[in-house]
Amino acid sequence: xxxxxxxxxxxxxxxxxxxLGCLLAGLDRIVSARMQGRVGPxxxxxxxxxxxxxEKEDASVNSVExxxxxxxxxxxxxxxxxxxSGGNLLLCVFMITLSSLFFIVAAYSSRSPYAxxxxxxxxxxxxxxxxxxxxxxxxxxxxxxxxxxxxxxxxREPAIASIWLVFLGLLYVLTIKLxxxxxxxxxxxxxHQEIVRGITTxxxxxxxxxxxxxxxxxxxLFLGWIGLFFVWGNPLSIVLALAVMVVVYFLExxxxxxxxxxxxxxxxxSAWIVALVCGTINLAILVF
Amino acid sequence: MALLGFLIVFPLVVAAVLFAVRNDAVRDAIVVxxxxxxxxxxxxxxxxxxxxxxxxxxxxxxxxxxxxxxxGILIAVVILAYAVKYKNLLAxxxxxxxxxxxxxxxxxFAHGVHVEFGLYFDxxxxxxxFIIGVIGSGICVYALGYMKDFQHHxxxxxxxxxxxxxxxxxxxxxxxxxxVFCNNMVWMFTAWEVTTLCSFLLIGFTxxxxxxxxxxxxxxxxxxxxxxxVVALFLAVTQMGTxxxxxxxxxxxxxxxxxxxxxxxxxxxxxxxxxxxxxxxxLLGAMVAPTPTSALLHSSTMVKAGVFMLVKLAPxxxxxxxxxxxxxxxxxxxxxxxxxxxxxxxxxKRVLAYSTIAxxxxxxxxxxxxxxxxxxxxxxxxLFHAIAKSLLFLCVxxxxxxxxxxxxxxxxxxxxxxxxxxRYMMLGIMCMFIAPFGMLIAKWATIVxxxxxxxxxxxxxxxxxxxxxxxxWAKWLGxxxxxxxxPENVELTVHKSEWGSVLLMAVLLVIAxxxxxxxxxxxxxxxICYVYGGSGQAVATDxxxxxxxxxxxxxxxxxxxxxxxxxxxxxxxxAGVSVDNESRSFKNSLSQTSEATARNWYMEDxxxxxxxxxxxxxxxxxxIVAAFAFAIVGVPGLL
Numbered sequence: 001x002x003x004x005x006x007x008x009x010x011x012x013x014x015x016x017x018x019x020l021g022c023l024l025a026g027l028d029r030i031v032s033a034r035m036q037g038r039v040g041p042x043x044x045x046x047x048x049x050x051x052x053x054x055e056k057e058d059a060s061v062n063s064v065e066x067x068x069x070x071x072x073x074x075x076x077x078x079x080x081x082x083x084x085s086g087g088n089l090l091l092c093v094f095m096i097t098l099s100s101l102f103f104i105v106a107a108y109s110s111r112s113p114y115a116x117x118x119x120x121x122x123x124x125x126x127x128x129x130x131x132x133x134x135x136x137x138x139x140x141x142x143x144x145x146x147x148x149x150x151x152x153x154x155x156r157e158p159a160i161a162s163i164w165l166v167f168l169g170l171l172y173v174l175t176i177k178l179x180x181x182x183x184x185x186x187x188x189x190x191x192h193q194e195i196v197r198g199i200t201t202x203x204x205x206x207x208x209x210x211x212x213x214x215x216x217x218x219x220x221l222f223l224g225w226i227g228l229f230f231v232w233g234n235p236l237s238i239v240l241a242l243a244v245m246v247v248v249y250f251l252e253x254x255x256x257x258x259x260x261x262x263x264x265x266x267x268x269x270s271a272w273i274v275a276l277v278c279g280t281i282n283l284a285i286l287v288f
Numbered sequence: 289m290a291l292l293g294f295l296i297v298f299p300l301v302v303a304a305v306l307f308a309v310r311n312d313a314v315r316d317a318i319v320v321x322x323x324x325x326x327x328x329x330x331x332x333x334x335x336x337x338x339x340x341x342x343x344x345x346x347x348x349x350x351x352x353x354x355x356x357x358x359x360g361i362l363i364a365v366v367i368l369a370y371a372v373k374y375k376n377l378l379a380x381x382x383x384x385x386x387x388x389x390x391x392x393x394x395x396x397f398a399h400g401v402h403v404e405f406g407l408y409f410d411x412x413x414x415x416x417x418f419i420i421g422v423i424g425s426g427i428c429v430y431a432l433g434y435m436k437d438f439q440h441h442x443x444x445x446x447x448x449x450x451x452x453x454x455x456x457x458x459x460x461x462x463x464x465x466x467x468v469f470c471n472n473m474v475w476m477f478t479a480w481e482v483t484t485l486c487s488f489l490l491i492g493f494t495x496x497x498x499x500x501x502x503x504x505x506x507x508x509x510x511x512x513x514x515x516x517x518v519v520a521l522f523l524a525v526t527q528m529g530t531x532x533x534x535x536x537x538x539x540x541x542x543x544x545x546x547x548x549x550x551x552x553x554x555x556x557x558x559x560x561x562x563x564x565x566x567x568x569x570x571l572l573g574a575m576v577a578p579t580p581t582s583a584l585l586h587s588s589t590m591v592k593a594g595v596f597m598l599v600k601l602a603p604x605x606x607x608x609x610x611x612x613x614x615x616x617x618x619x620x621x622x623x624x625x626x627x628x629x630x631x632x633x634x635x636x637k638r639v640l641a642y643s644t645i646a647x648x649x650x651x652x653x654x655x656x657x658x659x660x661x662x663x664x665x666x667x668x669x670x671l672f673h674a675i676a677k678s679l680l681f682l683c684v685x686x687x688x689x690x691x692x693x694x695x696x697x698x699x700x701x702x703x704x705x706x707x708x709x710x711r712y713m714m715l716g717i718m719c720m721f722i723a724p725f726g727m728l729i730a731k732w733a734t735i736v737x738x739x740x741x742x743x744x745x746x747x748x749x750x751x752x753x754x755x756x757x758x759x760x761w762a763k764w765l766g767x768x769x770x771x772x773x774x775p776e777n778v779e780l781t782v783h784k785s786e787w788g789s790v791l792l793m794a795v796l797l798v799i800a801x802x803x804x805x806x807x808x809x810x811x812x813x814x815x816i817c818y819v820y821g822g823s824g825q826a827v828a829t830d831x832x833x834x835x836x837x838x839x840x841x842x843x844x845x846x847x848x849x850x851x852x853x854x855x856x857x858x859x860x861x862x863a864g865v866s867v868d869n870e871s872r873s874f875k876n877s878l879s880q881t882s883e884a885t886a887r888n889w890y891m892e893d894x895x896x897x898x899x900x901x902x903x904x905x906x907x908x909x910x911x912i913v914a915a916f917a918f919a920i921v922g923v924p925g926l927l
Contacts, residue, residue: 094723108766
């Protein structure tokens with residue numbers, strides 16, 4: 001049963017998530033531009049960019065990079081499929097970690113010194129956010145009584161009521177997961193704070209297009225995690241969840257445009273302290 | 289029962305024969321043939337009794353009792369001889385204490401106690417038998433090729449001590465079988481000490497100063513565990529009147545109050561053998577031994593005896609808080625601390641060692657929790673850790689002989705230079721730390737069992753430990769995956785026996801991961817049902833199937849999908865004109881050739897051994913001392 005629903009969920013997610021993610025990226029660019037006092041590109045600009053990348057020649061530094069990137073995209077889609085079909089949240093977290101790993105390995109495989117620095121930093125970013133993400137899944141289980149995301153539909157009140165501290169912690173590491181400044185260490189879309197191009201240095205043409213799409217899909221999934229806190233038995237709660245997702249994304253864009261990149265030491269320490277404080281206290285309150 | 293006896297006795301016979309054989313070809317034939325026999329026999333045992341509950345055999349023998357006493361004395365004599373030769377007072381003193389205690393015990397106390405059912409097996413023993421019989425003997429076959437290269441690297445005219453090496457390996461297997469099949473605790477103790485002595489001799493095999501020092505560190509720590517074992521035997525007889533392991537556990541479960549001290553002592557013995565903090569240093573020191581020894585110690589024998597003991601005691605931990613808290617905390621802290629320290633290591637074997645200790649810590653913590661779900665997770669961890677770790681050790685050993693280094697930084701371009709080996713190594717690494725492979729499924733179950741116990745400390749430890757695990761494995765995996773054109777392929781000279789063993793482990797790994805739901809139903813669940821009377825599977829079968837499908841996909845990509853892309857090749861961007869991709873050299877702005885270098889991150893300032901190790905050792909020592917203090921205070925009539 002779960003197998004079939006996961007399969008259908010993955011297929012639907014594979015169609016819808018890139019579209020939504022693309023629109024989200026377009027809005028992101030317009031909002032960013034307005035914050036910087038510019039007009040900004042049309043909302044479909046990310047789509048035009050990716051289409052152009054897909055039409056470029058398939059040149060690469062080795063024969064394996066693209067395969068790894070395809071794997072990264074595939075497992076991101078499966079992860080989203082599991083999440084939105086009401087599947088196991090922990091499995092969803094594990095799958096998206098697998099996707100990140102393939103992305104990291106793709107960068108390592110190029111042996112470009114710049115890409116390697118990006119890969120090191122991406123690995124460090126995973127290490128920085130992983131405790132909070134795992135504690136989020138665990139706290140969700142304690143609050144809702146199941147790892148299945150579908151279980152929120154039977155709740156009398158949203159999970160945020162009992163695990164708001166974990167929500168704040170997740171919000172903190174979300175900036176790392178979305179690779180927004182000040183935590184865009186592995187690759188930045190702000191040209192002024194980048195060593196060459198970080199993790200994607202050697203990715204070009206169709207491969208880079210796939211990386212972009214993976215990024216869109218991830219954004220949709222992570223906002224889904226945020227929304228999960230606000231859904232309960234009432235069907236109208238989904239509207240509330242969507243509204244929160246929009247607000248949170250706006251907040252991330254705001255942070256992105258107002259902070260300069262920090263050093264990795266600060267990122268690691270602060271993310272772990274946030275996880276330790278928010279995760280432990282909230283779990284302890286729930287259990288005792 | 290004949291099969292059990294065969295598995296215990298046959299390796300001993302082989303060991304005796306191998307000790308006499310000096311010819312390479314004859315040794316090859318004997319080792320391969322007997323490895324196959326042991327492997328087939330243990331698989332047959334598992335297949336014939338799949339899903340069996342506990343099966344007991346009425347077997348007691350005064351002769352075996354006497355033999356055990358003699359073996360005990362012999363072990364002490366050997367250790368004493370070494371202690372005198374190398375002037376190690378502590379090891380000698382401990383050996384004397386232990387043998388004196390054991391003799392007093394066996395001659396004055398154990399006499400009156402009769403164990404009717406001397407041998408037994410249940411599904412956990414079967415799983416262990418499979419690990420020992422298949423993985424252990426696979427490592428013995430691997431050792432053939434490895435030890436030829438090893439002998440080759442020895443100085444001219446060095447004595448060929450390989451007969452001793454191979455007979456020790458087989459004695460080790462025999463002793464392990466005895467540990468998992470003996471219900472008589474005195475027999476079990478003897479086998480326990482045999483493994484201690486064997487690993488002492490194997491670690492000190494090269495006889496360098498470092499090897500001897502590390503061997504003595506091992507023997508001192510494990511003798512301490514052995515003495516705790518004897519103390520537990522005393523208490524089992526005087527307080528509970530039994531030496532049957534099964535009855536001991538059942539009594540301890542039904543009447544935890546009288547069993548606190550013996551169970552704590554046995555758990556302590558398990559902790560020393562499983563190299564938990566503060567005893568982790570013996571397993572790290574064991575790395576000086578030839579690689580097959582490390583593989584054997586880490587994956588299928590020795591440390592697995594320690595966790596076997598702890599998993600066996602799990603039902604007692606569920607009802608007895610003092611040993612339970614000790615085992616949980618020591619295991620949890622070891623997991624976290626060793627995962628951290630692994631980040632700072634660039635020596636591949638030390639990374640593997642820290643990861644072994646960390647995973648054993650997780651198994652220990654699960655055993656300490658003691659619920660059916662936790663034991664399910666612990667059993668899974670034992671199985672997958674054994675397969676993946678042996679695969680990794682064998683790969684590192686082969687790589688070391690062909691690239692001349694065991695440093696991870698030197699494994700750059702391994703994907704080009706040893707394409708097959710690098711893929712096997714990547715498979716092993718992925719199995720250790722990333723979903724959907726076996727270890728992560730076990731970790732998933734661990735999370736569920738900790739959540740259900742409401743154990744916040746262990747959950748937080750697990751979350752941070754897993755993050756550290758990702759860091760040190762991912763950067764190694766990345767190093768392996770680098771590609772730069774066509775450097776010389778150096779894996780053509782790898783011995784056939786080495787390929788055979790590596791392939792065996794890789795195939796076992798893939799099969800075990802893909803058939804995950806069946807492993808749960810037919811191998812792990814029967815033991816849980818037998819001990820707890822209910823299911824312990826915390827992960828839904830459907831989710832196991834999703835994981836197994838994803839494993840199949842990743843394996844196909846790794847072995848068939850990589851390298852098929854035929855797109856145009858371009859040079860790596862170097863901020864100049866690329867000269868050579870392999871050495872990463874380029875023409876800089878002054879038209880000179882520059883070389884770019886990049887190293888992985890080891891973050892010595894944060895996760896260095898010097899900084900972290902004393903803290904972990906100190907905390908765990910305090911926990912163990914406190915647990916013993918509480919346990920002794922609780923003994924009725926003592927104070």
